[in-house]
Amino acid sequence: MLSDHETQELGRAIEEIWEIGRRLGLDPFPTHFEVVPAAIMYEFGAYGLPGRFSHWTHGKAYHQMKMMYDYGLSKIYELVINTNPCYGFLMETNSMVQNKLVIAHVMGHCDFFKNNVYFGHTSRQMIETASVNADRIRSYEFDHGEREVEEFLDAVLAIQEHIDPHVHLRQPPTDNGDERGRRRRQPEGPYDDLWKLEERGKPAPSEEERGRRRLPEQSEKDILGFLMAHAPELEEWQRDVIGIVREEMLYFLPQMQTKIMNEGWASFWHARILRELELTDDEYVEFSQLNAGVLSPSPSKRSINPYYVGIKVWEDILRRWDNPTEEERRLLGREPNQGLAKIFEVRELENDVSFLRNYLTADLVEELDLYVYELQDDEWVIVEKDWEKTRDMLVQSMTNMGYPVLHVEDGDYRGNRELYLRHAFEGRELDIAYAEKAMQHVYKLWGRAVHLETVVDNEPVLMTYDGHENSARTLT
Amino acid sequence: MPEAISRNDWSLHRKGPADQQRHKEKIRDAIKKNLQHIVSEESIILSDGKKILKVPIRSLEEYKFRFDPRKHKNVGQGQGGSKVGDVIGQQASGDAGQGQGEAGTAPGMDYYEADVTLEELAALIFEDLTLPNLQEKKQQRLEAEGIRFKDIRRNGILTNLDKKRTIRENIKRNAARGDARFKDLRQDDLRFKTWEPDVRQESNAVVIAMMDVSGSMGDFEKYIARSFYFWMVRFLRTKYNNVDIVFISHHTEAKLVSEEEFFTKGESGGTKASSAYRLALDLIREKYSPNEWNIYPFHFSDGDNQLTDNELCVELVNQLMAQSNLFGYGEIKEYRCAHSSTLMSAFSKIQDPKFVGVTIEDKKDVYSALRKFFSPREVPASAE
Known part of the structure; x- marks a missing residue:
C-alpha cells in the first residue's frame, strides 16, 4: 500500500510531468489517476474497461494475465482509459520511477485519444456506458438464466470484430430500414415534423413490396448491426445484447487501428518528458533499464513489438522533417525544423495502416530487422527481407485489424430468409475448421441456414451450416 | 488543476475472480464430457510422477472467422542481422497427445490446454463411483x-x-x-x-492384475489393460491407505512378473487362463489373507482360451470370488467379431454379482469399463 507521503510525491510528479508535456505541445484530456492493486489492474486489462459485463472469456483472459504476473513473466505497468476525463491506473507495487514513466506515458495516450481523428467518434463516457451495459446484461441473466445469456454472448462475441469502423460516415438511409442509425445521427429539430406531413395518409409498404426489396440493399460489412436489425427470430433482449457488444467494439476499434502509432507516441513522449525531469542517478539508471525493456524486439520473432516499431517511426519522422536532405528541400520544398509540427499533424490524421504505409522507410525496416516469414513444413522460415514487400505485408496484416473482411450479401437467400455471407478474398484463405464453428455461432443468431462464400485451394467454395451439419460445395 | 490522484478500497471487488471461476467450471465440464478420451490419453497414462497434466479441451477455444495461420505470411521482428532462409521457430507437432502444442495456432489443433492435477482428474473420473462390496469392518486394524x-x-x-x-x-x-x-x-x-x-486405522487393498500375454495379445490390448490398471490403482488409493498391485502374466503357464515386464513382454503360444487364476488363489492363501485385505482380481484377455480349460476357469473364478470383493474380467477385441467361442461366453453362466465382465473394442471403452466395474450396485454381503 502506498503511504500518504508517496501519494503526495506522485501528485507532485503528475503536476510536474503535465507542465513539461504541455510545454512540449501535448494537449491531453484532463486525467484522473488512481493507484490500484495488481489484481484490479489485471482485471481492467482483461476486460478492456472497468465494470464491463461478465463473461467467461473475460475470466479466462484475467486468469492468464494474472498468472503471467504471478509467475513474473510479464507485467502491466500502465493502463489508461479513453474517456473525458481520462483514467490512468497506476499499480500499487510500481516504484516511484516506474510510476513517473507511466504517468508520462499515459499523458501521451490521453493526448492521442483527444486529438487523433479516428477517436473523434468514440464515446467519452464509456466507463459509465459499459457499466450500464453490464447491469442490463445482468438483468437479462436474472430474467432468462445465466446459461442462456452466456451462450448467446458466446455467439455474439465470436463475430464481434465484424462491424464497420466507418459506420458514422454513412449516408442516411433513404427508407425506414435503418431506424436506429438515423435516430442517432441527427437530433430532431423543432420543425422537422413538417417533413413528415408529406408521408401522412400514405399506406405503409405492403409485405409483398418489402419482400421484393433486396436485403441488405448493398453489401453490409456491419454484420453485428445487420443481425441486430434483421435477424428474424431474436427477442428484444437478444438484439440489445448484440447492440451492447457492437457499441463497445466500436469504442475499442480505434485503439486496435492505432496500436503502433499510439504506443509509439506514448513511448516517444515518456522518454522525452523523463529526460527533462530531475532524476537522481539511480533513478535515471532505473528509467533507462525500463525504457530499454519496453523498446526491444519481441522475443517471439514471429510478431513485432508495437512500442518499439512505433517510437522508431516517430523519431524518424521528427529527424527527417527537422533535417531534410538537399533533395527533399529541392523536390518537396521541405523546410528544416518542421519536425515537431509534422509529428503533431501525423498524430492527428493517420492510423496504423496509413502511418506505416507513409512513414515506414527502407532504413527503418533494416534497422528494426523486420521480415516476412511463413510456415514451410514444420518450420517458420524467413522468406522476404525486401523492405517494400515487408512493409506491404505488415500493412496488409493490419487491414481490418487482421481479421478477414466478410459482408452480408443476402438476408433472404433462396427466398427462404437464409443468410448469405461473402468473404472479400484477397489471397489469404480462412481457417476452415474455425470458420465452420464460427458459422454455427452465426446460425444461433440468425436462426436459419447460414452460407459463406470463400476460396479454398484457389477454388470458390460455398460453406453452409444448416443447423445440423456443416457442408461445403465448389461454386462454378 | 484538473489532474488528480486517488485510491479506493477494492477489497470487495470480485468480478475477475468470479468470471475466472466460471471459466474453471467450464473447463471442468469440458473435461467431464471428454473423459472417455482423456482416460486413455497416452500422455497421462505414461506420465510417471508428473503432477500437472495438460488436458486438451476442444470446446473452450474461442472460434472466430480468422485466416489460416499455416497458410499465410506474416511479419516478424528479429534482433538484427536476420537473413532470408533463417528458421525462426518450429511448428509444434500436431499430435494432441504430446501436450506441447501451441493451442489454437494451427488448424486441427484447435484446442485449449488446461492444467489439471492427476488428483483433480481422478476425482472427476471417480466422482460418482464407489467401491462395490467394500468390507470395511473386517479389514480395519x-x-x-x-x-x-x-x-x-x-x-x-x-x-x-x-x-x-x-x-x-x-x-x-x-x-x-x-x-x-x-x-x-x-x-x-x-x-x-x-x-x-x-x-x-489402516485398510489394505490388493489388485491382482492378470493378463494374457499369449501371441494373440498385441500392443493395443496391452495399452488398454495398462490404462485400466492405471486408473484403477488411483481409484483404490482414494479408498484405502495401502494399495498393492501384483502382476501375473500368463499364457499356458502363469508367473509373477514386474510391472514393466507385465506391460511390455509378449510371449507366444496358447492360452490357459486357469493357470493365472490358480496362481492368484495361491497368492491369496500365502500373502493376502481376505481377513486383512480387500482383494480385487482383474483379468484381461482377448478371450482365446483353450476350450478344454474353460470349465476349470469358471470353477476357479468362483473360488476367487468367494474371497474377493469383486472379480473383473475384461475382454479386449480390436476389429474382431464378438461371436466366437470365448472365455466371456463361458463366464456368462456366472450369476454372482461380484463378477463384472466387459468387452473393450476401442480406447474410449476404457472409461465405460471403469464405470461398469465401479458403479454403485447392491452386492449381498459375503457369507463369511
Missing part, C-alpha cells in the same frame, strides 16, 4: 499406537511445559503494558503441551 502432541492448554504437568510459548505469552502480556521483556512470570503465562494417543 490398528496399525500403530503412538503419542502425538497436538494441543496447547493452560493446565498440565510441568514436565510438559511449552517453554517457548510460555515466554511468548509473558512478553505479550508485558508488552501490553508497554514493557516488552521477559519478566515476572505468572500462572496465566504458562502453556502446556498435551498429547493424544495416536491411533490410525
